[in-house]
Amino acid sequence: QLQLQESGPGLVKPSETLSLTCTVSGGSISSSSSYWDWIRQPPGKGLEWIGSIYYNGGAYYNPSLKSRVTISVDTSKNQFSLKLSSVTAADTAVYYCARLVRSGTYFIDYWGQGTLVTVSS
Amino acid sequence: QTVVTQEPSFSVSPGGTVTLTCGLSSGSVSTSYYPSWYQQTPGQAPRTLIYSTNSRSSGVPDRFSGSILGNKAALTITGAQADDQSDYYCVLYMGSGIVVFGGGTKLTVL
Numbered sequence: 001q002l003q004l005q006e007s008g009p010g011l012v013k014p015s016e017t018l019s020l021t022c023t024v025s026g027g028s029i030s031s032s033s034s035y036w037d038w039i040r041q042p043p044g045k046g047l048e049w050i051g052s053i054y055y056n057g058g059a060y061y062n063p064s065l066k067s068r069v070t071i072s073v074d075t076s077k078n079q080f081s082l083k084l085s086s087v088t089a090a091d092t093a094v095y096y097c098a099r100l101v102r103s104g105t106y107f108i109d110y111w112g113q114g115t116l117v118t119v120s121s
Numbered sequence: 122q123t124v125v126t127q128e129p130s131f132s133v134s135p136g137g138t139v140t141l142t143c144g145l146s147s148g149s150v151s152t153s154y155y156p157s158w159y160q161q162t163p164g165q166a167p168r169t170l171i172y173s174t175n176s177r178s179s180g181v182p183d184r185f186s187g188s189i190l191g192n193k194a195a196l197t198i199t200g201a202q203a204d205d206q207s208d209y210y211c212v213l214y215m216g217s218g219i220v221v222f223g224g225g226t227k228l229t230v231l
Binding site: 039046047048049052060062063064096100101105106107108109111112113114 | 122155157159161166167168169172173178208210212214217218219220221222223224225
């Protein structure tokens with residue numbers, strides 16, 4: 001059974017860079033049909049797709065966040081990471097990592113439990 | 122930018138049937154958007170219900186079904202139960218690697 005676990009600071013100061021890592025267990029991050037995604041949910045609001053990365057480093061980003069987002073992958077550690085720069089209070093959210101199947105279809109089949117990141121001084 | 126639209130809220134009686142929809146601010150949803158549906162209860166990560174329009178994820182009861190109705194994707198819950206009270210989100214594949222979440226529907230069972 002695939003498991004994903006987010007980790008990183010729960011508090012980030014405004015204008016700084018938010019950094020999170022997702023550790024994948026129970027399967028390989030190098031799976032051919034798998035993309036690895038970040039999704040967020042501000043308190044009391046809906047889900048927002050941030051971006052997606054393949055094991056070879058190929059990535060897709062939400063156009064509204066693209067200028068501030070970098071997603072990277074470390075196959076040796078079975079991890080992928082999110083960096084979001086120049087954060088503001090609007091970036092306060094629960095951040096989920098997830099697996100997105102992109103093989104003749106597109107859907108998320110595994111989710112991490114989520115981690116709350118608060119942007120505050 | 123195209124917005125994915127969902128009803129903000131819906132209510133259904135226990136045992137009843139409800140259909141939630143997922144549309145586009147411009148254009149029609151087809152199977153080419155690979156609509157998928159997710160259920161989320163407060164404080165929990167989402168759970169995958171439906172993918173590729175009408176395929177149920179593993180372990181999902183068959184009272185959840187997906188379809189295309191007119192120009193929208195649809196999630197139908199037949200025989201609603203109290204624990205179906207949740208938020209429901211659709212996701213559409215927009216092409217060029219981009220996926221978009223709908224705003225979500227808050228379903229009340231009462």
